[in-house]
Amino acid sequence: MSKRFEVLVVDDEPIVGKRLKVALEKTGYDVEVFDSGPAALERIGEKQFDFVVTDVRMDNVDGIDILNKVTETSPRTKVIIITGYATIELAREALVKGAYDFIAKPFQPDDLREVLERAVKARELDSDK
């Protein structure tokens, strides 16, 4: 992998961030982790990431808010939504609003890696245009 892609992970379950950071960095991504929506939003305002992986339901700020902020500040960034049971509706809304894909809890790191790989290709296709 020539370029290290930058990924922002936000989930209010701290363990999710901790594990994904380890797992994704091993695969070759640069990972920044947040366990609260507002802090992540602030960071997104500062920096354009290649990928944003966000839980759809969080206190105060939810995945849709994150998605809106990303589309606003960095349209090229691919947003991947993490959903749980009973939040399928929210995930669908996110897709309509321009999220790249969603991944349902519980998932293995490989599941996310797979989605990210596809997203990388999609980004490459985007930049070829």
Added chain:
Amino acid sequence: MTQENHIEDAEYQAEKALKERPRFSIRSRLLLGFMLFFILSAAAELTAIITLHRLEEKTRFLVIADRYTYEIQQARRFEKNFFLYQTDLQYVFDHVGPAESLMNSNSQELRSVLGDDNYIVLNAHLEKYKELLFQLAAIDTVLPENAETRMSEIENELRQYGSQMITFALQLSERELDTVRSMFRWAKLLPLIFLVFFLILVIYMANFLFRQINRPLSRLMELTERIAEGDLTPITPFRKYRDEFSNVNMALNHMIHELKRRQELMIESHKLRAIGTLTAGIAHELNNPLNNITLTAAVLEEDYENISDEQRLELVRDLVKEAQRSERIVRNLLGFARKSEIETKHLDISDLIAETLKLAQNQVNLKGVKVTTSIPVNLPKIHGDRQQLNQVFLNLILNALDAIDKNGKLNITAETTSMFDFITIKFTDNGSGIPHHILPSIFDPFFTTKPTRRGTGLGLSVSKGIIEEHGGNITVESEVGTGTTFIISLPIARIPAEFK
């Protein structure tokens, strides 16, 4: 003895007591009343007939007595003429004969009216008089020599007997006339006496009808009101006899039994629905620890060789922690879903509310609703079933969540009433409110404003049933656009917990 057995026993006792009363139906009581009426009227009629009959008899006697007296008086007049003017003695016989035949032909009647003694005396007088007349006639023809003295003797005797006969006959007539007069008085009085009797009977019958029909009816009305208010204790007899109303009461007891059974079914089915709602929430909630476990386990597997012992231990601790978290979530649901045997205890309102909020926490979070509680620390305890009350509170909280928008507010407060007998718990939301016209129906079974498949319409009706079974009540105040407040009152537990 469990509560259920206790209830069944109460039902059985009520049925037994209703059946054991001696049978005396209203039909037979009415029949008895009317029979009494009939007997009394028949007695009145009969007395009237007898009185009239006896009057008729007396009148006939008086006619006979009158004729007899007349004949005797005539006989005596001719007797006097015989002694004064020597008229024919045959004239006297002409009147004694009819008097005698009057006596003979009416002997039966005379005997019955006068009595045997008087009749014999009367007859003896007449016989003696006749005999003296025969002697007089004999003197006239057989003994001319000492006729003068003999005649004056007979004359004296005749006068004596004659006057006695007249006096006696007149006395008898007079006596009978008195009887007739008193019988007339009696005949006039009799209808009045019966009228009084009838009046008493009519008053008694009216009173009877009121007591036997109107009173049980109004009691039935009270009973149906009691049942409508949710008091499902069986009806016990309150009168001495078993009658048609006892049958109505038994039918009502059967209805109460069925109502209770159906209410239990309704509570159970409503609980299942609540479990459905909760399960969805809990499945979501379980996803988080499960996801944490999956990720941690995957990382542990992938990097097992490359990480330090300390890092491995951290991962394993995370696994244990998340597994425990899952267990807690499942236990909460099981606690709610376990079989509902009614189990009453002294309960602390703030514990109950906290438990319920924990169950609903996920829905609250999903909706982004802010829930505040304000419950005094020293609030007295109430007596009731933890699970059922949890169900009621959960239902109100879930309803409030449905009614409020994202970022709405739900406020739960509890306090004692000014009378200190009850605790009121208020669930106030700032949601859409309930339109005034449907407010009266919200506690009705199967009433729902939710889309067809989302609500059973049983929640509030079941809640009301549960609260009323606890001796409390539930009311609602609502303003469209402002919000809704559900107010539950529950009686404060009186018996100290140690004595339970």
